[in-house]
Amino acid sequence: MAQATRKKPVAKIAGAAVSTRIAAQSHFRTLRLGTPLQPRIDALAKTQDWYNWAGYRAPHSLWDEELEYFAIRSQAALFDISPMTKYRIEGPDAEALLNRVTLRDVTKLKSGRVHYTAWCDDEGFVLDDGTLFRLSPSHFRLCSQERHLPWLLDSAVGFDVIVEEETEAVAGLALQGPTSFAVLRDAGFAGVEKLKIFDLADFPHDGGTVTVSRTGFTGDLGYELFVPADKALSLWDRLMTSGEPRGIRAIGYTALNRARLEAGLIVANADFTTAEHAIRADRLRMPDEIGLGFMIDLEKGHFNGRRAILEARAKRKLRYVLVGLEIEGNIPAEHAIVYHRKAQEVGLVSAAMWSPMAKRNIAIASLARPYGDTMVEDLWVEIYAMRELQYQKLMKRAKVVARPFIKLDRRTANPPADF
Amino acid sequence: MTSFDAIVIGGGHNGLVAAATLAKAGRKVLVLEAGSEVGGAARTEEFAPGFRASSIAHLLNRLHPDVVKTLELEKHGLQFGRADFMPSVALSKDGPPLVLHGAYGEVLTGASSSEQSAWKELRAQLLRYAGILKPFLSRRPPDLTGMSLLETASLGQTALALKKLGKEDMRDFLRVLLMNVADLLDEQLADIRLKGLLAFDATLGSHLGPRSPTSLLGLYYRLAGETGGAAGAQVLPQGGMGAVVAAIRASVEKVGVTIRTSTPVAKIIVEKGRAVGVALDNGEVLRASTIVSAINPATTFLDLVGPREIDTGFVRKVKNIRMKGDAAKLNLALDRPPQFSGVDAAGHRSRLVIAPSPDHVERAFNPCKYGEFSPEPVMEITLPSLADPSLAPVGACVLSAVVQYAPYQLKEGWDAGKPKFLKAVMAQLESHAPGIGKSVVHAELLTPADIETRYRMPGGHWHHGELQADQMLVSRPVSGWSGYDTPVEGLFLAGAGSHPGGGVSGAPGLNAARRIIAMKG
Numbered sequence: 001m002a003q004a005t006r007k008k009p010v011a012k013i014a015g016a017a018v019s020t021r022i023a024a025q026s027h028f029r030t031l032r033l034g035t036p037l038q039p040r041i042d043a044l045a046k047t048q049d050w051y052n053w054a055g056y057r058a059p060h061s062l063w064d065e066e067l068e069y070f071a072i073r074s075q076a077a078l079f080d081i082s083p084m085t086k087y088r089i090e091g092p093d094a095e096a097l098l099n100r101v102t103l104r105d106v107t108k109l110k111s112g113r114v115h116y117t118a119w120c121d122d123e124g125f126v127l128d129d130g131t132l133f134r135l136s137p138s139h140f141r142l143c144s145q146e147r148h149l150p151w152l153l154d155s156a157v158g159f160d161v162i163v164e165e166e167t168e169a170v171a172g173l174a175l176q177g178p179t180s181f182a183v184l185r186d187a188g189f190a191g192v193e194k195l196k197i198f199d200l201a202d203f204p205h206d207g208g209t210v211t212v213s214r215t216g217f218t219g220d221l222g223y224e225l226f227v228p229a230d231k232a233l234s235l236w237d238r239l240m241t242s243g244e245p246r247g248i249r250a251i252g253y254t255a256l257n258r259a260r261l262e263a264g265l266i267v268a269n270a271d272f273t274t275a276e277h278a279i280r281a282d283r284l285r286m287p288d289e290i291g292l293g294f295m296i297d298l299e300k301g302h303f304n305g306r307r308a309i310l311e312a313r314a315k316r317k318l319r320y321v322l323v324g325l326e327i328e329g330n331i332p333a334e335h336a337i338v339y340h341r342k343a344q345e346v347g348l349v350s351a352a353m354w355s356p357m358a359k360r361n362i363a364i365a366s367l368a369r370p371y372g373d374t375m376v377e378d379l380w381v382e383i384y385a386m387r388e389l390q391y392q393k394l395m396k397r398a399k400v401v402a403r404p405f406i407k408l409d410r411r412t413a414n415p416p417a418d419f
Numbered sequence: 420m421t422s423f424d425a426i427v428i429g430g431g432h433n434g435l436v437a438a439a440t441l442a443k444a445g446r447k448v449l450v451l452e453a454g455s456e457v458g459g460a461a462r463t464e465e466f467a468p469g470f471r472a473s474s475i476a477h478l479l480n481r482l483h484p485d486v487v488k489t490l491e492l493e494k495h496g497l498q499f500g501r502a503d504f505m506p507s508v509a510l511s512k513d514g515p516p517l518v519l520h521g522a523y524g525e526v527l528t529g530a531s532s533s534e535q536s537a538w539k540e541l542r543a544q545l546l547r548y549a550g551i552l553k554p555f556l557s558r559r560p561p562d563l564t565g566m567s568l569l570e571t572a573s574l575g576q577t578a579l580a581l582k583k584l585g586k587e588d589m590r591d592f593l594r595v596l597l598m599n600v601a602d603l604l605d606e607q608l609a610d611i612r613l614k615g616l617l618a619f620d621a622t623l624g625s626h627l628g629p630r631s632p633t634s635l636l637g638l639y640y641r642l643a644g645e646t647g648g649a650a651g652a653q654v655l656p657q658g659g660m661g662a663v664v665a666a667i668r669a670s671v672e673k674v675g676v677t678i679r680t681s682t683p684v685a686k687i688i689v690e691k692g693r694a695v696g697v698a699l700d701n702g703e704v705l706r707a708s709t710i711v712s713a714i715n716p717a718t719t720f721l722d723l724v725g726p727r728e729i730d731t732g733f734v735r736k737v738k739n740i741r742m743k744g745d746a747a748k749l750n751l752a753l754d755r756p757p758q759f760s761g762v763d764a765a766g767h768r769s770r771l772v773i774a775p776s777p778d779h780v781e782r783a784f785n786p787c788k789y790g791e792f793s794p795e796p797v798m799e800i801t802l803p804s805l806a807d808p809s810l811a812p813v814g815a816c817v818l819s820a821v822v823q824y825a826p827y828q829l830k831e832g833w834d835a836g837k838p839k840f841l842k843a844v845m846a847q848l849e850s851h852a853p854g855i856g857k858s859v860v861h862a863e864l865l866t867p868a869d870i871e872t873r874y875r876m877p878g879g880h881w882h883h884g885e886l887q888a889d890q891m892l893v894s895r896p897v898s899g900w901s902g903y904d905t906p907v908e909g910l911f912l913a914g915a916g917s918h919p920g921g922g923v924s925g926a927p928g929l930n931a932a933r934r935i936i937a938m939k940g
Contacts, residue, residue, distance in 0.1 A: 122732035
């Protein structure tokens with residue numbers, strides 16, 4: 001009896017502890033998280049075509065991927081970029097830390113500006129690429145594909161700086177396309193016309209602030225908007241309302257992926273394997289091997305990977321090159337093998353499409369040097385076109401061409417045009 | 420202002436050896452020592468009026484023969500013969516002590532005849548196996564990415580030496596390599612006094628108990644050292660360890676090295692990935708094309724170079740070097756020589772070890788895993804003034820002991836813990852040398868925290884990084900950078916934190932200097 005009375009409260013406490021624990025572990029009940037904008041996305045998701053973006057339920061398409069693509073190029077497209085990994089890096093040493101971590105010279109990035117950058121491990125292999133927003137002299141936002149908090153925190157040893165993940169706290173929206181400026185202006189973002197490409201500024205919204213930058217992943221006129229998660233839905237509604245007369249459409253990733261390919265932009269873990277994901281030693285890539293060599297600033301002082309990059313350059317240890325290809329015909333060469341003289345395998349296409357804007361069959365490919373570097377003649381791609389349960393093997397000539405594949409004046413025009 | 424080819428940071432014995440070796444190769448070398456005199460933790464210091472003792476290291480058992488040769492230390496008065504070899508006495512509370520004579524027990528007394536023959540066999544085996552590792556423990560570790568012909572050849576020689584062991588012996592070598600010392604001792608010996616002594620020696624200076632995996636490596640490391648050409652031999656230098664450093668210093672000065680004491684370095688100046696000089700505490704800047712850091716690797720990179728000049732991955736590795744010491748140093752000024760029970764006059768001039776059994780050593784280790792000191796610590800004791808009366812006033816005596824286990828991060832803090840630990844140490848001594856407590860004129864106990872402050876050894880660890888399998892050879896001080904060169908061009912490491920490790924060997928300093936000379940052709 002005495003035993004029973006002693007046991008009872010213990011069991012009660014244990015039961016309470018277990019239920020608290022289970023409550024705190026509800027993450028497994030939702031295998032793909034929703035973003036702060038999920039209610040609006042879900043309402044528009046006619047295709048129910050989802051994919052996993054960094055743990056979030058993100059749409060491949062919402063209603064029609066072709067028309068979604070054309071919304072980017074001829075109207076205004078709204079794309080939820082909330083799942084993008086975002087870090088707040090703030091403090092007196094924020095600039096110094098980012099200068100040590102990333103490739104480009106952060107001292108040259110003025111307050112109110114954004115630049116595209118990348119960062120490497122000690123061996124000079126690319127950990128990720130991303131965009132760095134300088135919100136104030138001592139406050140930055142780093143956006144990227146992969147997660148890097150341990151790396152950033154370990155990098156911050158010896159720096160007076162705060163590094164904090166803000167992926168969940170901050171929602172993001174990309175508004176891209178020729179009418180995007182007009183949509184913003186009509187939504188009441190007074191002064192947004194002053195933003196030049198890669199500029200950013202704060203605007204009032206719903207009793208709070210939204211940070212608008214003239215940036216994007218489409219090669220088109222466009223903006224990215226960052227807002228506290230609880231103001232995300234009102235921002236969406238504000239843009240959708242003002243954009244309606246100008247053909248604003250919500251889009252999924254497939255459409256965006258086409259636009260970015262035309263713009264010649266690369267995607268981490270699609271066009272190259274990031275260093276922390278690569279299992280095979282020959283999958284690691286240095287910036288010079290994926291077309292990011294232009295970011296490397298050897299004059300700015302030490303940065304992660306500098307020694308290894310210098311050595312690879314000096315000892316000619318760079319083994320790959322990432323190129324743009326123009327392929328004859330109109331069949332997309334997705335994941336096609338690249339040959340030299342139709343015989344020797346020299347690389348692989350990582351992204352390909354028929355470009356409606358360029359009216360060319362374009363691709364991004366990684367080749368083993370010297371092919372694509374000094375040897376650019378006589379390159380071919382082998383396309384396997386499935387035609388009613390039979391492969392039609394096509395050997396098509398490929399020409400190394402400059403990226404971007406399309407250049408739109410409206411992307412950089414000042415003031416932005418009113419369509 | 421005179422210009423120098425190389426600046427050596429740290430005038431410990433490794434820094435001095437590196438400086439002398441570089442100077443002999445024609446370099447103009449400057450040594451910067453933060454303390455008021457060179458020698459680091461291998462000095463002879465006055466700790467009470469008229470009483471002097473070796474600072475931390477108090478026995479010489481691994482000064483590398485190449486160091487002796489390169490620095491011509493014999494000419495500078497450092498010469499040892501068989502007569503100098505110091506026996507080891509395993510003290511026992513109930514019964515006569517057991518004594519290892521000559522070079523690590525060439526003769527064993529105080530044990531049964533069957534134990535004597537078992538020891539003879541085990542000793543031969545230990546020396547044979549330590550002999551295989553010895554070349555590894557003296558040369559630069561093999562460079563796994565691009566091995567030179569010479570390196571390949573020397574690795575081949577080791578393979579050959581292994582083969583020469585014979586099939587059975589080779590298999591056994593590989594079998595026991597990463598074993599714990601207690602299990603190996605249990606296989607071959609019966610006398611717990613002998614086993615206790617060996618268990619103590621295997622774990623001295625590391626965060627391991629005799630039953631911790633790989634603890635046997637510590638014994639091999641010890642036996643890979645030699646004195647006067649005899650493996651495992653130990654000597655007590657006349658004048659204390661300071662005499663060894665004095666000989667090294669004399670040699671260093673003879674080859675024209677400039678030494679500046681009381682000159683702490685505040686910063687290693689790096690420009691475009693290259694070390695180009697140092698800035699002193701007083702703001703003075705000294706430039707040289709080669710900077711040799713013979714101080715702690717973590718201090719070198721995290722404090723002097725700073726994380727901004729090195730890659731994040733490397734900072735991670737450096738921060739992860741384990742270096743929390745467990746050994747304390749006790750210096751006692753006694754008004755008369757102590758009398759250890761059952762020990763004769765010769766015995767008192769030996770190394771006296773309190774480690775009654777492997778179990779005792781293990782039990783002494785247990786609390787330190789949880790941030791507590793051993794209530795019954797194990798220790799090695801020397802009475803240096805018996806052989807060298809200059810160390811103490813007439814009729815008085817110096818006792819110098821290394822005591823384990825005293826964890827660097829004592830849970831209650833050393834301010835509160837130190838008096839309690841001293842009491843435990845004294846109780847242990849009293850039980851072996853009754854009356855010693857009453858003869859104490861002054862007691863100086865240096866905990867790892869004290870050692871850290873006084874000798875600038877982070878964690879108070881005399882190896883400047885745990886000497887265990889994962890922090891040895893190609894992983895010392897960190898993987899990928901074991902060859903004395905560093906990610907900062909022109910900056911080299913030359914201290915105990917580098918391969919092969921600590922103890923007064925001079926090997927890291929010598930190897931580093933040789934590497935620098937070889938690199939520049």
